[in-house]
Amino acid sequence: MADASGLKWDRCLADTAVKTVTGLGVGMAFSFLVFKRRTWPASLGAGLGFGMAYSNCQHDRRLPHLLHGHMVKDQQ
Amino acid sequence: MLRLSVRAADAAARRQLCQRGPRIILQHSRPYTEGNTGGSAAKIVAAGLVSLGGGIGGTVLYAKWDSKFRTTVEKNVPYSDLLFGLALGPATSLDSTPTNKQLELAQPPSLMLEEAKSSKIKAKKVKKAEVPSETAATTPASNIEEASAEASHIISAMGEVPSVPAPQDTQAPKEQCEECHQLSPPETALSSEEPSEPGDVLTAPEEPLKERPAEEVTARIAQQDQADQDTLAFVSDKLEDSLASSATATLQAIAAQEAALQAILQHTQKLKEAMETEVSAEQRSSHWKDLEDAVGARSRNVEEAGAALVQARASLDSLRAVVESAKDSRVAALRPMVLAAEENLHSMTVDLDRAVDKVQSVESEAKIVSQYSELVNEAKQQFQRELSSITPEIQANWKGLSGTLSVDDLNALIAHAHRRIDQLNREMAEQRVREQVHIEAALEQQKLEDQKALEKAVSLAVEHNLERARLEQERKQVELREVMEAEMRTQLRRQAAAHTDHLRDVLKVQEQELQAEAEEVLSSKMMEQETRYRQLTQEQLDNFTLDMNAAYARLKGMEEAIDSHVIAEEEARKAHQLWLSVEALGYTLRSSTLDSLTRPLEPAAQAIRESCQDEFAVALAAALPEESLQRGVYSEESLRARFNALRSLARRVALVDESHNSLYQYFLSYLQAALLFEERQEAPPAKISSQDLDPFKILSYASYSLEQGDLELAAKLVNQLRGEARRVVQDWLVEARLTLETKQVVSLLSAYANAVGLGTTQAP
Numbered sequence: 001m002a003d004a005s006g007l008k009w010d011r012c013l014a015d016t017a018v019k020t021v022t023g024l025g026v027g028m029a030f031s032f033l034v035f036k037r038r039t040w041p042a043s044l045g046a047g048l049g050f051g052m053a054y055s056n057c058q059h060d061r062r063l064p065h066l067l068h069g070h071m072v073k074d075q076q
Numbered sequence: 077m078l079r080l081s082v083r084a085a086d087a088a089a090r091r092q093l094c095q096r097g098p099r100i101i102l103q104h105s106r107p108y109t110e111g112n113t114g115g116s117a118a119k120i121v122a123a124g125l126v127s128l129g130g131g132i133g134g135t136v137l138y139a140k141w142d143s144k145f146r147t148t149v150e151k152n153v154p155y156s157d158l159l160f161g162l163a164l165g166p167a168t169s170l171d172s173t174p175t176n177k178q179l180e181l182a183q184p185p186s187l188m189l190e191e192a193k194s195s196k197i198k199a200k201k202v203k204k205a206e207v208p209s210e211t212a213a214t215t216p217a218s219n220i221e222e223a224s225a226e227a228s229h230i231i232s233a234m235g236e237v238p239s240v241p242a243p244q245d246t247q248a249p250k251e252q253c254e255e256c257h258q259l260s261p262p263e264t265a266l267s268s269e270e271p272s273e274p275g276d277v278l279t280a281p282e283e284p285l286k287e288r289p290a291e292e293v294t295a296r297i298a299q300q301d302q303a304d305q306d307t308l309a310f311v312s313d314k315l316e317d318s319l320a321s322s323a324t325a326t327l328q329a330i331a332a333q334e335a336a337l338q339a340i341l342q343h344t345q346k347l348k349e350a351m352e353t354e355v356s357a358e359q360r361s362s363h364w365k366d367l368e369d370a371v372g373a374r375s376r377n378v379e380e381a382g383a384a385l386v387q388a389r390a391s392l393d394s395l396r397a398v399v400e401s402a403k404d405s406r407v408a409a410l411r412p413m414v415l416a417a418e419e420n421l422h423s424m425t426v427d428l429d430r431a432v433d434k435v436q437s438v439e440s441e442a443k444i445v446s447q448y449s450e451l452v453n454e455a456k457q458q459f460q461r462e463l464s465s466i467t468p469e470i471q472a473n474w475k476g477l478s479g480t481l482s483v484d485d486l487n488a489l490i491a492h493a494h495r496r497i498d499q500l501n502r503e504m505a506e507q508r509v510r511e512q513v514h515i516e517a518a519l520e521q522q523k524l525e526d527q528k529a530l531e532k533a534v535s536l537a538v539e540h541n542l543e544r545a546r547l548e549q550e551r552k553q554v555e556l557r558e559v560m561e562a563e564m565r566t567q568l569r570r571q572a573a574a575h576t577d578h579l580r581d582v583l584k585v586q587e588q589e590l591q592a593e594a595e596e597v598l599s600s601k602m603m604e605q606e607t608r609y610r611q612l613t614q615e616q617l618d619n620f621t622l623d624m625n626a627a628y629a630r631l632k633g634m635e636e637a638i639d640s641h642v643i644a645e646e647e648a649r650k651a652h653q654l655w656l657s658v659e660a661l662g663y664t665l666r667s668s669t670l671d672s673l674t675r676p677l678e679p680a681a682q683a684i685r686e687s688c689q690d691e692f693a694v695a696l697a698a699a700l701p702e703e704s705l706q707r708g709v710y711s712e713e714s715l716r717a718r719f720n721a722l723r724s725l726a727r728r729v730a731l732v733d734e735s736h737n738s739l740y741q742y743f744l745s746y747l748q749a750a751l752l753f754e755e756r757q758e759a760p761p762a763k764i765s766s767q768d769l770d771p772f773k774i775l776s777y778a779s780y781s782l783e784q785g786d787l788e789l790a791a792k793l794v795n796q797l798r799g800e801a802r803r804v805v806q807d808w809l810v811e812a813r814l815t816l817e818t819k820q821v822v823s824l825l826s827a828y829a830n831a832v833g834l835g836t837t838q839a840p
Contacts, residue, residue, distance in 0.1 A: 005729070005804055057739055058738050058739050061737055061800075062734075
């Protein structure tokens with residue numbers, strides 16, 4: 001059970017990284033495509049991503065009994 | 077000192093920052109915004125309501141599914157039945173298994189049989205008491221009991237039936253009464269209700285009904301029969317003899333009479349011939365010779381006839397005498413013979429008389445003819461004399477003299493003839509004159525004779541008629557007698573039949589009565605015997621039972637002593653075994669191999685369970701937590717090691733709890749852990765209040781306790797952690813608890829094993 005905390009941290013980090021980078025990427029894409037290569041969408045996106053990840057992490061920490069489900073392919 | 081101050085400052089800072097107090101938080105599902113303490117009461121209320129509603133709903137659903145649960149709840153909770161009634165409808169009644177009734181009814185039939193056999197007298201009441209309590213399941217027993225009940229009914233009823241007294245109309249047993257009804261001569265005293273015969277052949281005196289014994293009667297009858305037979309034979313012989321003799325005599329007589337008749341007729345004929353025909357001398361002499369012969373024959377025959385007649389009459393008389401004597405003998409069987417003999421006699425007499433009559437008539441005729449012939453002869457002789465006187469020369473046969481006679485002779489003859497004629501005329505006149513007188517005299521004589529003859533004939537005819545009538549009467553009598561005899565026989569037969577029927581009935585009744593008596597006696601005797609036998613057997617049984625009980629008690633005592641010894645030894649062995657198994661369990665608990673941190677205690681626990689069936693031990697063995705059995709428990713060392721790892725983690729998340737659980741808090745708590753220093757191990761004081769407990773102190777106390785080997789205290793202390801730190805050490809806590817539990821159980825078991833071991837070595 002103690003390792004669950006570590007696992008959670010791992011998940012958090014992973015989630016953070018993924019979300020931030022994805023947000024950054026999306027922001028960059030947006031800034032590139034729509035907003036005339038301004039920097040603010042990128043940072044916005046990154047911030048959004050990081051915020052989401054942070055929120056997720058917090059939420060996860062607060063409600064530790066929620067299970068993380070995984071999609072398992074139907075093997076018959 | 078510095079550390080202390082730093083720690084105090086930090087604590088103060090923390091206090092300032094967090095302002096925490098003791099929290100007892102029930103639920104984990106909190107809203108996302110932090111620090112919402114004001115709604116906890118409402119939440120609690122809401123949570124309580126929700127849980128209550130959930131509980132009630134769950135209870136109702138479960139009660140719907142499980143009726144037993146429903147009844148339990150209804151029993152325990154006061155108004156739940158109303159609720160259940162509202163929600164689910166009335167409860168279905170439980171089916172009470174009437175197994176008890178079945179067991180009650182399935183009494184062993186042997187018991188029933190024994191009861192049926194035990195007392196016949198009480199059988200009825202016993203059965204009556206038990207029959208209503210039974211069902212048709214015990215049909216064989218009921219059949220037996222019915223049969224025994226019937227038997228008992230019959231036996232009890234036998235004494236109650238009044239014995240019907242047989243009609244007292246027999247003074248002596250009459251076994252062979254058919255012989256009484258034989259038609260014996262009327263010496264036997266038969267009942268006078270028989271119609272007396274009109275012919276009154278039975279002139280027996282009207283004796284009162286006096287029964288003679290059968291033997292005497294039969295002897296008498298036999299005697300009678302014998303006598304009858306003898307007389308019959310004798311008389312019949314006599315009759316036959318006399319009949320035969322008289323028949324022969326009569327026949328002889330009749331033959332003789334016939335012969336006489338013939339002779340007389342012949343004689344008469346001859347006489348007539350001799351008279352009427354003009355014959356020559358030789359012929360006349362031959363005629364006269366014949367006549368003489370005839371006369372001789374006639375006389376002879378008549379004599380013979382007379383003698384034969386006499387003889388016949390004598391024999392007839394003897395026959396009559398015999399018949400009379402036979403008539404007097406009164407033997408019924410002779411009657412027809414007698415009758416026949418009489419008839420024969422009569423017929424013979426009649427024939428004889430007839431023959432005699434014929435002979436007499438012929439004789440009278442012959443007499444007349446002879447008289448006539450004599451007269452004629454006389455006349456002829458007279459004429460002859462006259463002729464001779466007139467014509468003396470003609471002496472010879474004058475018939476041949478017609479040629480030689482002269483005229484004188486002829487004139488003399490004619491003159492003679494005329495004279496004769498005149499004479500004859502005169503005689504005739506005289507005769508005519510005297511004719512009347514003569515005729516009258518003759519008539520008178522004839523009348524007299526006729527009268528005599530008539531009388532004689534009449535008398536004879538009367539006699540004959542009388543005789544015939546008498547015979548007729550006799551015959552009629554015999555017939556009538558026979559008829560009457562037949563009738564009497566039928567009547568007697570009827571009476572005999574009635575008598576036999578009556579006797580049969582009486583005998584039957586008597587038989588029944590006697591049978592009833594005998595059966596009663598038999599049953600009473602049997603009951604006596606049975607009661608005695610039962611008594612004896614009961615006595616025997618009782619004695620035997622007593623002996624057996626005594627022996628059994630002693631045996632039991634001995635057995636118990638042995639058993640107690642055995643038990644004691646067994647107990648000792650079990651205690652030993654228990655102790656060994658508990659030791660094994662303890663060892664398992666303590667040891668842990670490299671490859672597995674835990675070892676399942678199942679085998680050891682199994683060993684304990686098997687080794688001793690003691691309830692306490694078994695309960696204790698059952699009290700071992702499942703996890704420890706299956707998976708095993710961690711030893712103290714492993715727990716200790718783990719704790720050390722966990723300690724740093726707990727330190728790191730010390731500030732995080734349900735209300736403060738943002739990532740910022742995480743960061744802060746990390747910071748605190750990094751900056752705060754505490755004693756690695758600190759001895760916990762005797763009294764601890766929750767105010768002065770913070771995670772770091774708790775952890776140090778726990779460490780110290782663990783180092784000292786006091787897992788319990790460590791667990792208690794660790795239990796005081798709150799928040800995230802607690803969650804972090806939760807599993808360690810669980811493991812510690814498990815271990816503690818197991819250790820407790822094991823210690824209990826070992827204590828118990830020791831106690832038992834101690835106990836068994838001492839005298840119980």
